[in-house]
Amino acid sequence: MILSKIFKNTLLVLTACLVLSACATKKEIATDIKGSMQGDVYTGTDTVKYLAEGVPDRVFFATNESILTTASRETLRAQAAWLRKNSGINVVLEGHADERGTREYNLALGERRANAAKDYLMTYGISSDRITVLSYGKERPVDSGSNPLSWSKNRRSVTVKAN
Amino acid sequence: MIKKIITLFLILIPINSHALIEVDITRGNLDPLPLAVSPLSIDEESRKSFQKVLKKENIGEEISTIVENNLSTSGLFNPLSKEAFLQAPDIANLKPRFEDWNLIKAQALITGKVNFMDDKLRVEFRLWDVLAAKEMMALAFTTVPTNWRRVGHIISDKVYERLTGEKGYFDTRIIYVAEEGPKTQRLKKLAIMDQDGFNNKFLTLGNELVLTPRFNPTSQMVTYLSYFKNLPRVYLLDIETGTQEVVGDFPGMTFAPRFSPDGKKIIMSFAKDGKSDIYTMDLENRIVERITNHPSIDTSPSYSPDGKYITFNSDRSGYQQIYIMKSDGSDVKRISFGNGLYGTPVWSPRGDLIAFTKLHKGKFYIGVMRTDGKGERLLTENYYQEAPSWSPNGRVLIFYRETKTNDKGEGFTAKLWSIDLTGYNERKIKTPTDASDPSWSSLLSN
Numbered sequence: 001m002i003l004s005k006i007f008k009n010t011l012l013v014l015t016a017c018l019v020l021s022a023c024a025t026k027k028e029i030a031t032d033i034k035g036s037m038q039g040d041v042y043t044g045t046d047t048v049k050y051l052a053e054g055v056p057d058r059v060f061f062a063t064n065e066s067i068l069t070t071a072s073r074e075t076l077r078a079q080a081a082w083l084r085k086n087s088g089i090n091v092v093l094e095g096h097a098d099e100r101g102t103r104e105y106n107l108a109l110g111e112r113r114a115n116a117a118k119d120y121l122m123t124y125g126i127s128s129d130r131i132t133v134l135s136y137g138k139e140r141p142v143d144s145g146s147n148p149l150s151w152s153k154n155r156r157s158v159t160v161k162a163n
Numbered sequence: 164m165i166k167k168i169i170t171l172f173l174i175l176i177p178i179n180s181h182a183l184i185e186v187d188i189t190r191g192n193l194d195p196l197p198l199a200v201s202p203l204s205i206d207e208e209s210r211k212s213f214q215k216v217l218k219k220e221n222i223g224e225e226i227s228t229i230v231e232n233n234l235s236t237s238g239l240f241n242p243l244s245k246e247a248f249l250q251a252p253d254i255a256n257l258k259p260r261f262e263d264w265n266l267i268k269a270q271a272l273i274t275g276k277v278n279f280m281d282d283k284l285r286v287e288f289r290l291w292d293v294l295a296a297k298e299m300m301a302l303a304f305t306t307v308p309t310n311w312r313r314v315g316h317i318i319s320d321k322v323y324e325r326l327t328g329e330k331g332y333f334d335t336r337i338i339y340v341a342e343e344g345p346k347t348q349r350l351k352k353l354a355i356m357d358q359d360g361f362n363n364k365f366l367t368l369g370n371e372l373v374l375t376p377r378f379n380p381t382s383q384m385v386t387y388l389s390y391f392k393n394l395p396r397v398y399l400l401d402i403e404t405g406t407q408e409v410v411g412d413f414p415g416m417t418f419a420p421r422f423s424p425d426g427k428k429i430i431m432s433f434a435k436d437g438k439s440d441i442y443t444m445d446l447e448n449r450i451v452e453r454i455t456n457h458p459s460i461d462t463s464p465s466y467s468p469d470g471k472y473i474t475f476n477s478d479r480s481g482y483q484q485i486y487i488m489k490s491d492g493s494d495v496k497r498i499s500f501g502n503g504l505y506g507t508p509v510w511s512p513r514g515d516l517i518a519f520t521k522l523h524k525g526k527f528y529i530g531v532m533r534t535d536g537k538g539e540r541l542l543t544e545n546y547y548q549e550a551p552s553w554s555p556n557g558r559v560l561i562f563y564r565e566t567k568t569n570d571k572g573e574g575f576t577a578k579l580w581s582i583d584l585t586g587y588n589e590r591k592i593k594t595p596t597d598a599s600d601p602s603w604s605s606l607l608s609n
Contacts, residue, residue, distance in 0.1 A: 064482070066437065099565070102506035102520050102549045103374060103600070104419040105476065105483055107388075107395070108432065108439040108460040111416055115437035134393060135416055135434065139372055144346035144572035146546070 041069050042152035047142045051159060055082045058158040059117055063098070063151075066112040068120055076117055079159055080124030090162040093117050095135045098151035103137060110135030117157040132162060184270055184292050184299075186239050186327045193587070195241040196326070199269035199293075200231045202245065203286065204253035205277045212279035216308045223252070223277040226286065229315025230273060230322070232359060233333045237323065238588030243269055256289065261296040269293050273322060284308040288318050290325055300325050312361055317608050332554040333358060336604045337561065338376045338385055339579060341365060342597040346568070346575045353387060355402065358603075360593040366400065375550075375600050376400075379422040382604035386410065386420040386429050397431045399446070411444045411451050419462045424470045430454070432462040441475055441492075454492040465509045465517075466490065467534070474498075474508040474517050474534075485519055487534065498536030507550050510534075513557040516584075520549040520562075529562050531584065542586040552603045558584050561592065563599040 036044035042060040049057045057079075059072035068076065083089060095114030097106035114133040122128055143150040186196050203223035205213075213222040234240035248255075249263040256274035264272050275288030287303035302321055304314055313334055320331030341354040351373050353366040367373055367389075376387035385400045397410040397417040411417065413433050420431040427446055432439045441454040441464045455461040459479035466473055474487045485499040485508045499505040503523030510517055511531075521528040521541065527548045530541040548564040561581045568575045577599045579592040592598075 064478075099547065100522070100525075101504075102463070102476075102483075104432070104463045105460060105478075105506050107374075107416065107418045108434055108462050111434040111439065112437040112460065119437075133415075135395065139349065139374070141347055144568055144575060145570075146567040146572075150572065 036149060037152050038069070038071075040148060040152055041071075042149070042155070043071060044153075047153050047156075051079065051161070052082050055079055057160070058156045060152060061113055061155040061157075063100070063155065064109070066109065066116045068116055072117075073120060076120045077124055080121050080126050083121065083126050083130065084124075088163075090130045090132070092132045092134050092160045092162045093121075094140075094158045094160055095133065096140060096154055096156050096158070097138045098154045099138050099141060099146070100151060101138065107135050107137035110137045113155070114157045117159070184294070184326065195239055196270055197241045197243055197268050198234065198271040198273065199243050199248060199264055199267065200227045200234070200245075201248060201250070201255045201272065201274045202227045202252045203275040203277045203288065204251075204256055209277060209279035213277075213284070213308060217311060219311075222284075222308075222311055223275075226277065226311060226315045226318070227273070227275070229312060229359070230319050233316065233319035234322065236359070236588075236590060238583060239323075239327065243267055259291055259293075261291075261293050264291075264293045271299075271322075271326065273318070275318075279308075280305070282308070284311060284314065286314050286318070288321075290322055312357060313607070316357070316359075320606070320608075329558065330556045330606060332556050332559060332603075332606065334607045335555060336382065336607070337579070337592070337601050338366075338378055338604070339563075339594070339601040340373060340376065340599045341594065342577050342599060343369075346572070353385070353400070354594075354596075354598070356594070363595050366402070366405075375419065377421050377552075377602045378604045379426040380424060380605055381426060382607060384422075384426070385602075386422060386431075388418045388420065397429065399429070411442070411449070413442075417442075419464065421465055423466050424468050430464045430466065430473065432464070441473070454490075455488075455495070456492075463507050467510045468512055468514045472510075472534075474510055476506045476508060485517065485532075485536070487517075498532070498534070499539075500536060501539055509551055509553060511557045512553050512555055516557075518551040518553065518560055520551065529560060529582065531560075540586070542582050542584070543580075543589060548580070550600055552601050554581075554603050555606045560584065561601045561603055563601060565599075 041062050051057050055078045056075045059075050093114040095110035097109045118131050141154040143153045203226050205223035219225050231242040235242050247267045250260055256276050272291040272293050278285040283305050285305045290300040292299050316334035319333040323331035335358045338355045341352045342349050344350045350369045352369040353373050353376050356363040372390035374388040376385045389398045395416040397420040398407050399410050400407045410429050416434045417431050420429050428443045430443045433442050438458050439460045439462050441461050443452045459477050461477045464473050464475040472487055473490055476483050476485050483504040483506050485505045486497050488495040503521050505519050505521050507520045508517045516531045518531050526544050528541040529543050529551050532539040546567045551560040551562040559581050564580050565577045577597045579598045579601050582589040
């Protein structure tokens with residue numbers, strides 16, 4: 001029973017990887033001048049906070065995308081492990097978009113991003129009862145800059161302790 | 164409050180006036196019609212009475228200034244400087260000396276009179292065709308003195324209608340989101356003001372994030388998104404009573420609300436599990452109906468004026484594009500096929516056009532297209548702008564524009580702008596604070 005569940009989860013992850021690699025080939029992957037972006041996904045640690053040692057609180061997304069990168073999946077696995085250890089903690093996943101989109105679409109996009117993170121946490125055994133999704137669209141940027149690097153920091157899903 | 168205000172009656176019906184001056188508003192007007200707005204004349208006793216009640220030195224002049232400003236901002240008229248006027252206001256109102264007004268090249272003349280009568284404000288005004296030396300229109304209003312600004316707007320609407328052949332849009336209000344504070348911690352409040360920026364009032368305190376307010380057809384109700392208790396939900400607000408309620412009982416975020424053209428339903432998006440679909444709720448029987456059912460993001464719905472169709476944007480093709488469907492959700496058709504992303508479609512009150520926001524190569528555009536997607540016309544390009552809302556006569560669009568910040572992330576502003584359907588006459592609308600998400604009311608005095 002448990003084994004079959006793990007197997008199923010692995011399958012899901014594999015499928016996710018496949019989807020991701022398919023997308024990656026579709027796009028040009030360029031390394032940003034500052035080295036803080038891969039493609040246009042933020043890879044730096046500037047704005048990142050930690051839920052516990054080695055457990056970053058947020059994952060980043062490409063423009064208009066809600067696909068989890070390899071780094072994002074690693075972050076979420078760390079979050080899932082931490083949540084399993086701290087079974088009394090519930091979380092809110094706050095989904096955000098950058099300022100380069102219409103307000104209403106961005107609200108939906110933030111929700112979609114936070115749900116991508118939620119689905120992944122659930123794959124790693126975290127009950128949906130412990131997760132609330134909250135989209136802020138483009139209403140709460142962390143970086144007020146009007147440039148690609150600032151936007152990449154703002155396209156994020158942040159895991160926040162709810163209690 | 165809106166309905167009871169003004170009694171209006173006709174003094175004289177112009178006879179056979181088709182040969183008189185006309186303003187064509189269908190093309191960009193680079194040659195606005197020169198006209199003279201003679202200050203409304205006022206007797207000394209009335210002047211003093213109004214001064215006491217309204218704290219205005221000369222209410223006649225104040226009202227004509229409103230008319231002048233409205234006509235001037237429409238871009239169709241060029242009100243001439245009062246210094247050039249030769250004839251005194253009271254005499255001009257009785258019988259203009261047309262050769263005097265002709266001399267300063269005025270083609271139309273507005274004259275009038277204000278009285279204080281039984282604690283009421285009584286205004287009469289006349290519109291004259293200077294070249295034909297004829298009266299085109301004469302009207303009188305009686306109302307409570309505090310409505311003096313609306314009197315100015317109604318006169319403007321009547322003049323606009325008489326000279327262009329289309330209803331005006333001056334006796335209207337704008338509901339919008341007032342913004343303050345740093346970009347990362349923006350404080351937002353619902354605010355309402357007259358179309359010309361006066362009588363600004365905040366409707367919420369800023370305790371919670373509020374977005375996208377929209378009027379119902381009678382302009383007495385507003386639907387909007389509030390983050391009250393950190394639960395983003397669509398709300399309904401009665402402007403007069405201040406009562407608010409959540410629209411529907413959804414287990415997640417509802418957003419992007421608008422009223423149906425009959426005001427009986429609210430159409431909105433509901434987001435769940437990474438998908439957003441379009442729903443309606445009947446305000447009378449509270450019945451919720453699902454309109455779209457697709458794994459994509461479907462949002463920003465807007466009804467056609469006859470209520471038979473809905474336009475919305477969806478990323479079901481991979482990217483945000485504009486679609487139309489029947490109001491029951493059938494016959495979904497994509498209509499935007501140009502380069503770039505398309506969002507925030509809004510059906511024109513005349514029914515023939517859809518206004519939208521377009522993002523292409525890092526620039527944002529406000530544009531219009533026909534309802535079959537053909538005839539796309541981009542009216543204005545900028546760093547960031549979106550969310551057009553139509554004037555009730557379908558001639559002007561109001562939207563908001565945000566500025567690019569500098570290297571330090573400073574210099575962010577959000578302002579309201581308007582532009583004519585022709586692409587001419589772009590104007591910043593003055594607001595006491597930064598502003599976004601404007602929605603234009605219907606004509607209050609119909």
